[in-house]
Amino acid sequence: xxxxxxxxxxxxxxxxxxxxxxxxxxxxxxxxxxxxxxxxxxxxxxxxxxxxxxxxxxxxxxxxxxxxxxxxxxxxxxxxxxxxxxxxxxxxxxxxxxxxxxxxxxxxxxxxxxxxxxxxxxxxxxxxxxxxxxxxxxxxxxxxxxxxxxxxxxxxxxxxxxxxxxxxxxxxxxxxxxxxxxxxxxxxxxxxxxxxxxxxxxxxxxxxxxxxxxxxxxxxxxxxxxxxxxxxxxxxxxxxxxxxxxxxxxxxxxxxxxxxxxxxxxxxxxxxx
Amino acid sequence: xxxxxxxxxxxxxxxxxxxxxxxxxxxxxxxxxxxxxxxxxxxxxxxxxxxxxxxxxxxxxxxxxxxxxxxxxxxxxxxxxxxxxxxxxxxxxxxxxxxxxxxxxxxxxxxxxxxxxxxxxxxxxxxxxxxxxxxxxxxxxxxxxxxxxxxxxxxxxxxxxxxxxxxxxxxxxxxxxxxxxxxxxxxxxxxxxxxxxxxxxxxxxxxxxxxxxxxxxxxxxxxxxxxxxxxxxxxxxxxxxxxxxxxxxxxxxxxxxxxxxxxxxxxxxxxxxxxxxxxxxxxxxxxxxxxxxxxxxxxxxxxxxxxxxxxxxxxxxxxxxxxxxxxxxxxxxxxxxxxxxxxxxxxxxx
Ligand SMILES: Nc1ncnc2c1ncn2[C@@H]1O[C@H](COP(=O)(O)OP(=O)(O)O)[C@@H](O)[C@H]1O
Ligand SMILES: [Mg+2]
Numbered sequence: 001x002x003x004x005x006x007x008x009x010x011x012x013x014x015x016x017x018x019x020x021x022x023x024x025x026x027x028x029x030x031x032x033x034x035x036x037x038x039x040x041x042x043x044x045x046x047x048x049x050x051x052x053x054x055x056x057x058x059x060x061x062x063x064x065x066x067x068x069x070x071x072x073x074x075x076x077x078x079x080x081x082x083x084x085x086x087x088x089x090x091x092x093x094x095x096x097x098x099x100x101x102x103x104x105x106x107x108x109x110x111x112x113x114x115x116x117x118x119x120x121x122x123x124x125x126x127x128x129x130x131x132x133x134x135x136x137x138x139x140x141x142x143x144x145x146x147x148x149x150x151x152x153x154x155x156x157x158x159x160x161x162x163x164x165x166x167x168x169x170x171x172x173x174x175x176x177x178x179x180x181x182x183x184x185x186x187x188x189x190x191x192x193x194x195x196x197x198x199x200x201x202x203x204x205x206x207x208x209x210x211x212x213x214x215x216x217x218x219x220x221x222x223x224x225x226x227x228x229x230x231x232x233x234x235x236x237x238x239x240x241x242x243x244x245x246x247x248x249x250x251x252x253x254x255x256x257x258x259x260x261x262x263x264x265x266x267x268x269x270x271x272x273x
Numbered sequence: 274x275x276x277x278x279x280x281x282x283x284x285x286x287x288x289x290x291x292x293x294x295x296x297x298x299x300x301x302x303x304x305x306x307x308x309x310x311x312x313x314x315x316x317x318x319x320x321x322x323x324x325x326x327x328x329x330x331x332x333x334x335x336x337x338x339x340x341x342x343x344x345x346x347x348x349x350x351x352x353x354x355x356x357x358x359x360x361x362x363x364x365x366x367x368x369x370x371x372x373x374x375x376x377x378x379x380x381x382x383x384x385x386x387x388x389x390x391x392x393x394x395x396x397x398x399x400x401x402x403x404x405x406x407x408x409x410x411x412x413x414x415x416x417x418x419x420x421x422x423x424x425x426x427x428x429x430x431x432x433x434x435x436x437x438x439x440x441x442x443x444x445x446x447x448x449x450x451x452x453x454x455x456x457x458x459x460x461x462x463x464x465x466x467x468x469x470x471x472x473x474x475x476x477x478x479x480x481x482x483x484x485x486x487x488x489x490x491x492x493x494x495x496x497x498x499x500x501x502x503x504x505x506x507x508x509x510x511x512x513x514x515x516x517x518x519x520x521x522x523x524x525x526x527x528x529x530x531x532x533x534x535x536x537x538x539x540x541x542x543x544x545x546x547x548x549x550x551x552x553x554x555x556x557x558x559x560x561x562x563x564x565x566x567x568x569x570x571x572x573x574x575x576x577x578x579x580x581x582x583x584x585x586x587x588x589x590x591x592x593x594x595x596x597x598x599x600x601x602x603x604x605x606x607x608x609x610x611x612x613x614x615x616x617x618x619x620x621x622x623x
Contacts (some may be wrong), residue, residue: 046606061498169357169359170357171357171359173362174324174326174346174353174355174359174418175355175359175361176325176372177325177345177346177347177354178324178326178346178347178351178352178353178373179347179348179372179373179376179424180347180348180373180376180377181347181376182347185376189372190361190363193363194362194363223523259347273300
């Protein structure tokens with residue numbers, strides 16, 4: 001009986017927590033399916049209206065921005081390119097960096113690793129002006145390359161891969177060597193397949209990281225053609241229901257990717273072997 | 274020059290540990306060589322230098338007429354079976370066997386042929402599609418063997434491959450390894466700390482202590498004729514009995530008895546070694562044993578007890594003799610089979 005009570009109690013707390021998080025999102029979604037005059041007169045709505053298609057289609061195709069030359073669709077495209085680029089580039093570089101740190105006889109490999117690790121303490125915001133001036137001098141302002149590359153060196157991912165490589169038994173490398181594998185083959189035939197789940201987890205992690213970038217894209221793009229979704233959230237003009245619709249849509253890509261790949265995400269981060 | 278030739282090989286690890294001292298050794302083609310010695314004596318280091326997994330600090334290693342000091346392990350054409358098998362966890366058994374062949378650019382049909390042949394030989398054909406995690410210890414052991422055999426290497430290297438198996442399986446696999454090696458005829462080096470394993474497998478064995486080969490020979494030679502105190506104590510089960518003694522004028526006096534006319538001119542402090550199985554009960558006895566404990570193995574009895582000076586002593590007798598705890602036995606050494614070692618150097622003197 002007491003167990004029933006304590007368990008009901010903890011469920012109640014969880015339920016309240018969930019409601020606190022979900023209700024605002026639901027209200028935005030419900031409101032985004034009404035007409036703007038409805039919202040202006042009656043405030044936020046808890047129930048669905050019937051302007052869903054009308055509002056969402058308009059947002060996707062409306063030419064927004066100061067110069068009216070970008071649609072939400074294009075912003076989604078830009079964000080997708082940027083997030084995918086960041087995810088792939090940072091995972092590839094971290095995989096290789098970790099490989100070099102663990103398997104090559106580099107002097108001071110541990111020291112090097114800690115220097116890389118310390119960069120976690122240096123947020124992008126702190127180095128944003130020097131990074132910008134490098135990009136400007138290389139003429140990479142207003143390009144996908146400029147959006148992606150400066151934020152694609154990930155100390156966190158390097159840390160994860162390095163720790164994982166360190167758990168791979170030496171005998172595996174030795175056995176592979178005797179089987180005629182060179183360093184490159186060992187990387188491709190062993191380390192990559194063995195860290196498959198971790199790679200997927202890191203791809204998701206870095207995708208969301210890239211997708212959520214705000215300050216850097218703001219700085220490195222002056223042309224509206226390169227606006228991303230997260231920038232658009234700030235820049236969107238238009239009526240309240242359209243902005244709500246845009247907010248709702250901006251949440252879809254990261255949620256989608258996590259739902260589809262969550263099996264790997266959990267395995268990769270918490271119990272990869 | 275023989276098939277595998279080690280000349281004055283020394284290994285000093287970067288931290289200064291001297292694991293192998295100026296060791297020379299020859300292994301003939303098709304021979305089954307066993308390195309045996311206590312843990313930490315440098316067996317694995319020696320083996321790993323042959324494989325190319327450790328650099329050679331000094332000396333030369335020749336394999337099949339070629340100096341291989343600087344040859345990369347992937348180019349040496351040697352195969353190794355590790356203690357924990359080191360199977361590739363993400364590949365199924367088939368690919369575990371095929372991987373080394375693929376790296377050598379062999380065509381698909383030949384690989385399939387070879388893998389299937391090896392699998393049949395090792396009776397693992399039914400598991401080819403399984404991952405190593407879905408196999409029992411014995412099956413993993415076979416896969417590890419298969420991975421070595423399938424490549425038809427110049428030499429097999431085994432680093433204590435049986436020590437992760439339970440006792441019964443270990444004896445079974447020991448037999449199979451020996452049979453397999455005879456069938457395939459590949460030169461092999463087998464490292465173990467278990468002297469029974471060493472005796473049963475070896476064509477010749479090298480008893481290693483502190484990075485030095487103490488004695489090299491066939492199992493029987495080493496059992497019959499140990500050259501040092503260490504070898505005498507290490508080979509043979511139960512262990513040889515050792516008693517303190519002193520030699521003067523060809524007469525050895527130990528605690529409570531004397532042996533006259535020993536075949537040696539040595540004088541001074543010695544250790545007298547007597548194997549438990551080289552004793553028998555007789556009237557005009559040399560040694561008096563007070564029995565503490567009798568272990569009945571069926572075929573044999575192991576009788577443990579103490580001499581007059583409270584020294585522990587073991588006597589092995591046929592299983593049909595009944596010996597009671599507390600009995601006093603009079604023992605004699607059969608056929609003068611005793612061993613005398615210089616106490617200070619450990620060298621055999623008779
Ligand atoms: N990588 C290493 N670095 C330093 N010392 C080592 C290393 N590997 C082994 N040793 C030392 O070398 C000696 C021989 O080791 P090893 O060949 O593994 O012995 P065994 O296989 O006979 O048990 C030991 O004293 C061990 O501590
Ligand atoms: Mg060892």
